[in-house]
Amino acid sequence: MDTSETTVEICTVCRKTTRGGFQLQTSTDKSGMPVIAVIPTPDRDFNVCDFCNEVVHFRCSERPDSGCCNACFEVDPKIQTIG
Numbered sequence: 001m002d003t004s005e006t007t008v009e010i011c012t013v014c015r016k017t018t019r020g021g022f023q024l025q026t027s028t029d030k031s032g033m034p035v036i037a038v039i040p041t042p043d044r045d046f047n048v049c050d051f052c053n054e055v056v057h058f059r060c061s062e063r064p065d066s067g068c069c070n071a072c073f074e075v076d077p078k079i080q081t082i083g
């Protein structure tokens, strides 16, 4: 079964659409249990904030490597120790 699907998200910083997304890939492990993996598509150009689920372009993010949006990055100093 192929459940892969991409949805268009809007960047919360510039209000423009993003490219790419996440695909759900379903497979089975050695014991036959279904395993669902969420895989970013190669053309993805945005992050989804780990904390508030805001969508932010890599190019609109102050710290794209932190995995969170600009607001969360500024608010929570703990995040700033990541990476």
Ligand SMILES: [Zn+2]
Pocket: 011, 012, 013, 014, 015, 016, 056, 057, 059, 060
């Ligand atoms: Zn943007």
Ligand SMILES: [Zn+2]
Pocket: 049, 050, 051, 052, 053, 054, 068, 069, 070, 071, 072, 073
């Ligand atoms: Zn956030």
